[in-house]
Amino acid sequence: MDRKVRKINKNDEPIIQLVDVVKEFEDKTVLDNVNLSIEKGEFITLLGPSGSGKTTILRIIGGFEWVTRGEVKFFGKDIKDLAPHKRDVSTIFQDYALFPHLNVENNIKYGLRLKRIPKDDIPKSFYNKLKVQQKKWTKKAQTEMKNLDKTMDQYEKLLENDKLSKKKRDKYQSWIDDLDFKYSYWENYKDLKTEDYEKRYLTRRITEKEMDNDVKEIMKLVGLEGNEKKNVNFLSGGMKQRVALARSLVIEPEILLLDEPLSALDAKIREKMQILLRDIQQKLKLTFIFVTHDRNEALQLSDRIAVIRDGKVEQFTTPKELYDYPVNKWVANFIGDSNFFDATFVKGGKVKFMNKTFDTIHEEFEPGERLDALIRPEDVMITRVKSRAKLIGEIVKSTYGGSYYNYDVQVKDKIIYVETSSKHNVGKEVYLDWDIDSIHLMKKDLKLEAEEKESKIENE
Ligand SMILES: Nc1ncnc2c1ncn2[C@@H]1O[C@H](COP(=O)(O)OP(=O)(O)OP(=O)(O)O)[C@@H](O)[C@H]1O
Ligand SMILES: [Mg+2]
Incomplete structure (x- = not known):
């Protein structure tokens, strides 16, 4: 598919960067200052025991969960305020989450109805107008961010006072956290406005025929040819997972999040799917963030592995480094006998x-x-x-x-x-x-x- 919509935001910054991310559920700290920097095109695995926080990290990147504190950067911009559908991310879950009333083809087509591609003949003036508007939006965002900075500085000064009661301290901290979310909105303001503008003047929905082409191409890629009209309820686990994969890939996300997608499959099919995932990731040069608690799977598939322990990143490096130079006994034990x-x-x-x-x-x-x-x-x-x-x-x-x-x-x-x-x-x-x-x-x-x-x- 070479009709890719022009994507905003591209630069040399890491595609995803978690900075000092804290996640609290009620009184429980589930993520404790998580830092992760992921480059475009990497196959990253989050590996760790049950309850260590892997799914929570994935949900924060996908936008299904809000951080309590910290930054979630996408190409350098904090996106923690962005709704899931505004992020260039798609998620595959362990239980496939297919639509039972749609056949294979229509399951895959589902997300495509929202996809947009550039219009064919766009007057040059539309682009010029966009440039002028973008300058305006940038200026507005900068003013807003400057004001927020000022207010935040004031609260931070208040926090410097040692004699504050815990209640006051918590209150000021929560104000700062709130402001930080607002800040994230303005950081993305220009991009969001640009997207609106593009929708209105520069792009169009794709036609039924283009959709059919996309679906056909993606079905071939994941090995689903010939199954177009099949009822998804009667497919094997491996085939269902292929449909889920196709449905995620067809909308051309920049990042694919995979939460233990293979854990329900038996060993042989699982191995086949591992190879397929790795092939597709490399062919399409996508960024994969993959969750597993199977160390062999992690070692075989990943460019780098983040070992998660009790809501912290214990070590983040290549499989070979991890195996040869574990930082401590716990990691060594987790990685191999x-x-x-x-x-x-x-x-x-x-x-x-x-x-x-x-x-x-x-x-x-x-x-x-x-x-x-x-x-x-x-x-x-x-x-x-x-x-x-x-x-x-x-x-x-x-x-x-x-x-x-x-x-x-x-x-x-x-x-x-x-x-x-x-x-x-x-x-x-x-x-x-x-x-x-x-x-x-x-x-x-x-x-x-x-x-x-x-x-x-x-x-x-
Ligand atoms: N909505 C929630 N409310 C309260 N606690 C939660 C919530 N979601 C997750 N937790 C807690 O956060 C911790 C981390 O959960 P998470 O699902 O991220 O772990 P995981 O590493 O994905 O585990 P598993 O391997 O079992 O899937 C767990 O202790 C869990 O009980
Ligand atoms: Mg999980």
């Missing part, structure tokens, strides 16, 4: 755990500092040479994983997980070795330690 050791930094290049001192590439910690050491199962080698053994243990369990074996190796009172292609028998004594860069050292995760202590006390 691992061996963790309570460790103490000895000095640059030396670390102690399991009562032994090992070489490490890490230099950055303080002597005596308590750390978490991580070694991935696939980095542990079973060697024949006893003199190279870093640890000696006994295989107590073995499972075959297709092309490799997983072993549980008992070393003193600890089980060490080993993944390797060589076959060994349960009961055998083995010598464990690893490369110097296989030890990942991380600062102790105090929050997790406290939680672990608590659950230990509860279990006693």
Whole structure:
């Protein structure tokens, strides 16, 4: 579809930027200063346990939920005041949300009725008029924003007073939050007015025939050809999800929000849909923000993953970085099965755990500092040479994983997980070795330690 409506707002700023976003439901803080900066064309995944705030972040970007505080920027402009349909965003939900009374084709066509494209012969004067108007709108918005700034400064000064009662403080803060929403309106004022103008003078609805073409093209893209007239109620889960995808894509959004769209599908269809999603995202150069709590799905699909924990972004980086350099034990645990050791930094290049001192590439910690050491199962080698053994243990369990074996190796009172292609028998004594860069050292995760202590006390 190359008849794309000219889109406003384009520049080099991130396509989405959340700045210090706070979301409170009644007294509960659900998002606690979330910062995320997403570039155009990225496949971003929000990964985290149930209740961590993934859906809330998505709903805030989609405009279905208001922030309590903070900014939601789209190409640099705060859009937190904009209604969902004014945002260049489309959402796909886990339960498809198709219209049961419409067939496949008409489900896809649904959103297209609102779509507009440029008129064919537009007098040049219309564009000139727009330019003049835009100057006026910009000026008006600037004046309004300046006034708001002044008022906000006054409230902020009031807040600086330490002796304020909590009630007063909350009141001033809520005034500031309100003003911030008004500010967002004026930030987008020129664009909104421009859109109105375009609607009136520069664009038109698309015709029934153009609609048919768009639908045909998109059906081909998502692999739905031949199913035009089918009743959506009788489609399989995978096919339903394709219809939902087509319906979202056909209106050509800049950003697609996907909230666990594949979690209801069985493994095989799920894999197929993963490939389809990634293909389409790259082909159309769209920005995808995808929610899952399946770490493998996240690692396979994403350009970058934001790990969400208790309403905070714990780490935001590429799958490889996340796997190789998790910021703490909690993230490491969430991303892959691992061996963790309570460790103490000895000095640059030396670390102690399991009562032994090992070489490490890490230099950055303080002597005596308590750390978490991580070694991935696939980095542990079973060697024949006893003199190279870093640890000696006994295989107590073995499972075959297709092309490799997983072993549980008992070393003193600890089980060490080993993944390797060589076959060994349960009961055998083995010598464990690893490369110097296989030890990942991380600062102790105090929050997790406290939680672990608590659950230990509860279990006693
Ligand atoms: N409308 C609401 N009112 C009150 N609390 C809410 C509301 N919506 C969400 N919450 C709370 O906010 C927290 C985050 O919810 P959210 O749905 O964003 O989590 P999630 O990461 O998407 O979880 P899941 O993986 O289970 O979908 C939860 O504790 C939830 O109970
Ligand atoms: Mg959710």
